[in-house]
Amino acid sequence: MANFNTHLQFSTIGSGLLSTLFLSTQHITPSEAVLCWLAGSVGGILPDIDSDNSHSLSILFGLLSAIACVLTTVFGVYHWPLLWVWGGCAVAFLAMHFVVRNIFEIFTVHRGVFHSVLAGLFFTFLVTAITAQLGLRASGCWFMGLFTGFGYFLHLLLDEIYAVDFMNNRLKRSFGTALKLFDYDNWKSALFIGSATVITAFFLPTATRFSNIVFNTETYTLFAQKIMG
Numbered sequence: 236m237a238n239f240n241t242h243l244q245f246s247t248i249g250s251g252l253l254s255t256l257f258l259s260t261q262h263i264t265p266s267e268a269v270l271c272w273l274a275g276s277v278g279g280i281l282p283d284i285d286s287d288n289s290h291s292l293s294i295l296f297g298l299l300s301a302i303a304c305v306l307t308t309v310f311g312v313y314h315w316p317l318l319w320v321w322g323g324c325a326v327a328f329l330a331m332h333f334v335v336r337n338i339f340e341i342f343t344v345h346r347g348v349f350h351s352v353l354a355g356l357f358f359t360f361l362v363t364a365i366t367a368q369l370g371l372r373a374s375g376c377w378f379m380g381l382f383t384g385f386g387y388f389l390h391l392l393l394d395e396i397y398a399v400d401f402m403n404n405r406l407k408r409s410f411g412t413a414l415k416l417f418d419y420d421n422w423k424s425a426l427f428i429g430s431a432t433v434i435t436a437f438f439l440p441t442a443t444r445f446s447n448i449v450f451n452t453e454t455y456t457l458f459a460q461k462i463m464g
Contacts, residue, residue, distance in 0.1 A: 239280065239283070241393070242279050242280055242283070242389075242390050242393060243276065243279060243280055245279060245389055245390075245393055246275055246276050246278060246279020246280070246386040246389050246390060247272075247275075247276040247279070249275065249279075249385070249386070249389050250271065250272045250274070250275025250276055250278075250279070250382055250385065250386055251272050251275075253271075253275070253382070253385065254268045254269075254271045254272040254275070254382065255268070256458050256461065256462075257271070257378065259461045260454065260457045260458065260461060262374075262378075262448050262454070263374075263375065263378055264375070267371075267375045267378060267379075270375070270379055271378050271379055271381075271382040272382070274362060274379045274380075274382040274383045274386070275382035275383065275385050275386035275389075276386060277383065277386065278355075278358065278382065278383035278384065278385065278386025278387040278389075278390070279386035279387070279389055279390050280294065280386075280390065281349070281358055281383075281386075281387055281390070282349050282350050282354070282355075282387060282390045282391060282394075283349075283390070284349060296331060296332055296335070296336045297332075299331050299335075300327075300328045300331040300332045301328075303327035303328060303330070303331045304324040304327055304328050306327075307320070307323045307324050307326075307327045308320055308323075308324060311323050348417070348418040348421060348424040348425060348427075348428050350391060350394070350414075350415065350418075351391075351415050351416060351417045351418055351425075351428075352388075352391075352414070352415070352416050352417070353416060353417040353425065353428055353429060353432065354387075354417075354428055355384050355387040355388055355391070356384065356432055357428050357431055357432040357435065358383050358384065358387055359380040359381065359383055359384035359387070360380065360432055360435040360436055360439060361380075361435050362376075362379050362380045362383040363376045363377055363379065363380030363439055363440070364376075364435050364438040364439055364440075366379050366380070367438070367439065367440040368438070373440035373441050373442070373443075373444065373445070374444040374445045374448070376440050377440070377442055377445035378445065381445075381449070391414040392414060394414070395414045417429070
């Protein structure tokens, strides 16, 4: 399989190229282009969050711990004494980083449910729904979700490419474990992710403008014109 740096570089370059395409055709704004590029880069390392010693897992729970602190502060700063807010932040950070992370590591297996197309769809919907709640315009939310899924798929594809030994013309034992529809060996985890995806779909913003862009042949004609000059 490819290592962390390779995945990050691959998704960063791929997302950068794609975001500049949509920016050049004015389908997304400059700020949305930067956010989409970041979303695609992060998406490229998300599949490895089920590896207990991966950089991806550390980055994810570092972010979640910081978010937990911010939410605790936002909720408590106008209701609690400041000392309680600081204490709440410390508890939230420690709980997320040590308790929740340990539980996550116990119930996840590397190359399991997160190395699947279903998980990629879940994170696509999740990012789209979260950014919609933060107030971004609907099409921008969908583009951020799309780029997250794009980076996610690049990760799975790269792992499958690394599972092919081109020198000896053979497939490694890991072939087929990265790019799969869902975790065939664990129906419970697949059902859980599938259910979470369906629930998240109820919080998605309207996709009318986004669909008119992505599923319009004129978009790709513009791409070709921009690339070829």
